[in-house]
Amino acid sequence: MDSSKSKELEERLREAGLRVTATRVEVYEFLRELGGHHSVDDIFKALTERGHKIPRMTVYNVVTDLEGVGLLMCADAGPGRALYEVADVWHHHYVCRVCGTIFDVPCLVGEKPCLTPPGTLPGSVDEAQVIFRGVCRDCSGSEKGVNE
Amino acid sequence: MDSSKSKELEERLREAGLRVTATRVEVYEFLRELGGHHSVDDIFKALTERGHKIPRMTVYNVVTDLEGVGLLMCADAGPGRALYEVADVWHHHYVCRVCGTIFDVPCLVGEKPCLTPPGTLPGSVDEAQVIFRGVCRDCSGSEKGVNE
C-alpha cells in the first residue's frame, strides 16, 4: 500500500535523471502521508522532530527538484512563503480570510489548463490556477477570535 | 485631471475613518501614476529616489491601510513578496514562467466574484482570483537567456 507509491516515486525520479536518495523519499512521503499544504519550514521542523536531522537548505533543494519533476507542486495561495503539496490531480484553492486555512477545491476539468483564457493573452498558457477567497464556515459562525 | 482622483482618495480615506496624510497620498499617487504591480521595496526605493525620505516600515503601514480600505489590492502572482496595485477594475494576472513579468488579464465579468464556484465550497466566496501561467511572446522567441 506504500511500496507501490514508493516504486512510482523511484521511477519518476530515475526517468527525470534524478537520483533516488533517502532525503527525497522522506520529504515526498511526508507530504503525501500528511497531505495538505506545507512550507519548507514546516517540512524541516517536522522531519527534524521525527529524528531526521536534515538541513533547511536541503529541504529547499529537494522540493525544488521534486517540483521540477512534477512530483510536487507549489500551491498558489497568495503572497508569502511557498507552500508545497503532492502533485496529484489538478485542483484549485480556497483561502479563508479570517483563519487563513487553505482548502483544496476540485477542478471541474481536472487538468491544466482548465480555464479558457479570456480573449487574447500575452503568450501561451499551460496553467490556470484559481484562488477563491472568503470566510469559511468555522469562522463565519464565531466571527472574530480565530486569528484576529 | 489629477485633483479629481485626489479628492476621491481623500474622501475614501475619511469615510473609512483614516486620516489624510502626505505619505498615504504619495504612495497611492505613485502606484496610480506608474501603474503595474510593485513590492513594498519598489515603492520605498522609488519614493526615496524622488527625494521623499520615507522609512520602509511606513510603506508597509500605508499599503496595509490602503488595502484595508479597498484603495489598493494585493496582486496574486504566486508566492514571494506581496505586490500591490491600485484597485480599479477587477482583473486577473498572467505570469511568464521565464521572465516573471506580470500582465493584467481583463476579467470577462469585471467584478468579484467572477467565477461560479464548482460545487460546494467550505464557506462563502467573495473573490475568485485567477493566475494564468505560461511563456510570454518575448520569451518564447528567444527561449533561453532572458532569465535563465
Place this chain on the structure above:
DNA sequence: GTTCTATTTTGATTATGTCAAATGTGTTCG
C-alpha cells in the same frame, strides 16, 4: 493655538530564501 489620538518613525527581531564551496553518497562501469 491646544489637545487628543492616529500615524510615522526608529531600531531590533523574526521569517524566508539564496549563494558558494566543501563534503558525502548513488550509480555505473571495469
Place this chain on the structure above:
DNA sequence: CGAACACATTTGACATAATCAAAATAGAAC
C-alpha cells in the same frame, strides 16, 4: 566487488521580506 565520477547534501554566511514595540510626530477637532 570496488573504484571513480557526477550528482546530492551539508555547512555557514548572506540577502531579502516582513513584523513588533515603543517613542516621536503630526492630523483634526475644539
